[in-house]
Amino acid sequence: MINCSMAATFGIVLFISWVNLLLLLLLSYSVHSRTIIENLPGFDGPLPFKLETGYTGIGERDDIQIFYYFVESERNPREDPVVIWIPGGPGCSTLRTFFYQHGPLKFNYMKSTGKKMMLELNPYSWTKVSNVLYLDTPVGAGFSYARTSNALKSSDTISSKHVYDFLRKWFNDHPGFMSNPVYIGGVSYSGIVVPIITQEIYNGNEAGNKPEINIKGYFLGNPLTDRDIDSNSKIPYAYEVALLSRQLYESAREHCSGDYMNPMNALCARDLDRVEECLKYIYEHHILEPICESSEDEASSPLVLYSLPQPRCREETYNYNIIWANEKDVQRALGVREGTVKEWEQCDGDHYLFGKNDTDTYSYNVASSIAYHRNLTNKNCRALIYSGDHDLVFPHIGTEKWIHSLNLTVESEWAPWFVEQQVAGYETTYSDNNYSLAFATVKGAGHNAPEFKPKECLAMVDRWFSGNSLKWL
Numbered sequence: 452m453i454n455c456s457m458a459a460t461f462g463i464v465l466f467i468s469w470v471n472l473l474l475l476l477l478l479s480y481s482v483h484s485r486t487i488i489e490n491l492p493g494f495d496g497p498l499p500f501k502l503e504t505g506y507t508g509i510g511e512r513d514d515i516q517i518f519y520y521f522v523e524s525e526r527n528p529r530e531d532p533v534v535i536w537i538p539g540g541p542g543c544s545t546l547r548t549f550f551y552q553h554g555p556l557k558f559n560y561m562k563s564t565g566k567k568m569m570l571e572l573n574p575y576s577w578t579k580v581s582n583v584l585y586l587d588t589p590v591g592a593g594f595s596y597a598r599t600s601n602a603l604k605s606s607d608t609i610s611s612k613h614v615y616d617f618l619r620k621w622f623n624d625h626p627g628f629m630s631n632p633v634y635i636g637g638v639s640y641s642g643i644v645v646p647i648i649t650q651e652i653y654n655g656n657e658a659g660n661k662p663e664i665n666i667k668g669y670f671l672g673n674p675l676t677d678r679d680i681d682s683n684s685k686i687p688y689a690y691e692v693a694l695l696s697r698q699l700y701e702s703a704r705e706h707c708s709g710d711y712m713n714p715m716n717a718l719c720a721r722d723l724d725r726v727e728e729c730l731k732y733i734y735e736h737h738i739l740e741p742i743c744e745s746s747e748d749e750a751s752s753p754l755v756l757y758s759l760p761q762p763r764c765r766e767e768t769y770n771y772n773i774i775w776a777n778e779k780d781v782q783r784a785l786g787v788r789e790g791t792v793k794e795w796e797q798c799d800g801d802h803y804l805f806g807k808n809d810t811d812t813y814s815y816n817v818a819s820s821i822a823y824h825r826n827l828t829n830k831n832c833r834a835l836i837y838s839g840d841h842d843l844v845f846p847h848i849g850t851e852k853w854i855h856s857l858n859l860t861v862e863s864e865w866a867p868w869f870v871e872q873q874v875a876g877y878e879t880t881y882s883d884n885n886y887s888l889a890f891a892t893v894k895g896a897g898h899n900a901p902e903f904k905p906k907e908c909l910a911m912v913d914r915w916f917s918g919n920s921l922k923w924l
Contacts, residue, residue: 485624486786491556492778493563494570500525500555500578504786507624509616514602516791517617518594520545520585521625522555522578532632532667532916533582535618537648539639541610541813542801544593545585548638550772552901553577553908554585558771568775575905580913582628584621588614591799591812594782596791606814611647615655622662632667634833634916638899639845640803642674643815646823653830668833670915673845673898675803676853677819682712682805684849686726691848692738692841695729712805735843737897740765773797821853828857831885835915839896839903840876847892854890859883868911868921875907878921891921 485505489497501523506516524531538545550557555576562569577583587593589610590603597603605613622629635652637645649669656663675681690700703722707714714720734742743766775781776795801813809815827834836854838847859881867874868891876892893900893907901908914921 484786488784488786491570491784492781493568493775494556498555499572501528502555506788507617507620509613509620510602512598514598515590515613516596516598516788517590517613518587518596518787519617519621520549520554522576522583522585524582525555525576525579528582529627530631531581532634533584533628534577535614535633535635535648536583536585537588537614537635537637537641537645538586538592539637539641540592540798540802541589541605541607541640541644542592542799544776544795544797545587546593546772546776547769547797548899549585551768552638552899553905554583558768558775560768560771563771565774568771568778573905575901575909577901577909577912579909581916582631586614586617588617589801589813591801594785594787594792594795596788603812604814605812607643607817608647609814611644611651614644614648615651618652618664619655619660619662622664626662629662630665632916633665634667635669636671638672638674640675642671642676642845643817643820645669645671645674646820646827647817649832650823650826653827653832666832668835669827670835670837670912672900673838673842673847674836674850675845676824676850677821678805679710679712679819680853681845681849683709684846684852685843686711688843688846688848689726689730694733694738695726699725699729730843733843734765736765736899737839737841737903738843739841740897743767769797821856824853825857828859828883828886832887833915834886834888835891835912836888837876837891837893837900837908837911839898839900840892840894841896841903842898844898851890854881854888857881857883857888859886859888862887863920866922869923870907870910875904875910876921880920889915889921 485503488502488504491498503521504519506518509515509517536545536548538548548554553576555573555578556570557573559569559571587595589605590597590613635645635649646669649666652664652666656666686695686700686703689695699722703711703726706716706718706722711723714723732742734740741764743764801810803815836850838850840847860883862880862882865877865879868876868878874894876894878889878891881888891911893904896903911921914923
């Protein structure tokens with residue numbers, strides 16, 4: 452017979468076993484969870500591509516939970532490259548890239564209303580030729596979240612380390628993709644962190660970290676690379692595209708000595724005021740497109756979308772994303788953990804502006820990533836830097852300037868590249884031992900080039916992934 456003492460002991464052992472099992476389940480839940488998405492609200496029928504979403508926990512006790520969207524290549528997922536996409540901002544959700552730049556879906560504006568956002572396939576998705584892993588990073592962007600206030604704090608270098616830690620865990624959990632070539636990609640502010648992440652991976656491989664990531668290189672669109680170079684390229688670019696007069700440009704250049712961000716005298720300040728008057732009604736992301744005339748409050752209202760058959764300007768289209776991502780059935784379909792994000796935002800308050808100080812949760816501690824680019828010239832590494840040539844945010848002339856500072860050997864001179872026998876842009880290629888860099892402009896594109904010229908950008912990356920020249924007629 453079992454006496455009371457034995458029963459009590461048995462009960463304690465059973466209780467401890469259940470506690471340990473619960474802790475094990477919670478630990479597993481915090482490290483990684485993933486969901487295969489077969490249907491999404493707003494899209495008719497099952498998705499014709501494989502979409503996985505999930506969380507990967509990193510940091511101390513997995514206090515940082517990074518949310519991701521992984522789309523397998525529609526061509527050959529076991530051999531095509533794996534692209535790790537880092538959004539700009541910092542603090543912008545990668546859903547903006549997913550729907551507006553090169554993801555497999557986009558909004559159907561004619562069929563959408565403020566009450567229901569409708570989706571359709573993007574025929575120029577980069578998932579036609581590659582696997583793409585879209586990350587909500589740094590922590591706090593999109594559906595990523597932190598479990599403690601301390602874990603929410605990040606910086607350029609910390610967030611880059613977080614991405615590397617994420618990738619090591621993700622590839623361990625997806626061993627079928629370990630042999631695929633890997634490229635780190637991004638746009639705008641990610642021009643600061645992508646070279647750092649890429650260097651972290653090369654350094655980790657050389658140190659023997661497991662798993663070894665099959666890194667082949669990186670690529671960037673209209674990147675912020677050096678605060679001084681990129682900020683001071685705006686006024687020369689504005690002059691080159693006839694937004695400023697020769698007289699005003701030469702006066703500003705003389706009085707400001709080429710430093711347009713820190714006016715040191717009254718004459719420079721006067722000229723910059725005149726420059727601002729000339730540029731304040733120009734849409735910086737694409738100088739030929741209209742700016743939104745509606746107020747911020749009006750533009751964010753679902754009633755505006757409900758009353759319009761189509762957006763009036765590009766900025767208004769981003770409201771469709773906000774409405775869709777905040778729908779409860781959308782978040783359930785995506786596998787978002789309930790209560791972790793109170794309100795989904797396109798970009799959080801840490802979004803970078805020139806001259807902005809560090810925030811409570813983010814430190815802009817890398818002013819220039821040129822040194823990281825230079826370090827990568829010593830690796831067996833490929834790089835593609837592309838610029839929409841109508842971008843006033845980070846104009847191509849600033850990008851050309853820092854590329855020139857790397858002192859690489861010119862392999863092919865400036866020449867046009869083509870899509871369907873039409874000039875799609877211009878390309879120059881460089882090399883240094885086992886390092887190669889292609890710089891390409893995308894004719895007629897703005898700050899996020901695939902958003903403006905999707906067909907041309909798909910052709911560009913497909914040719915580059917394959918190791919071919921962009922030139923094809």
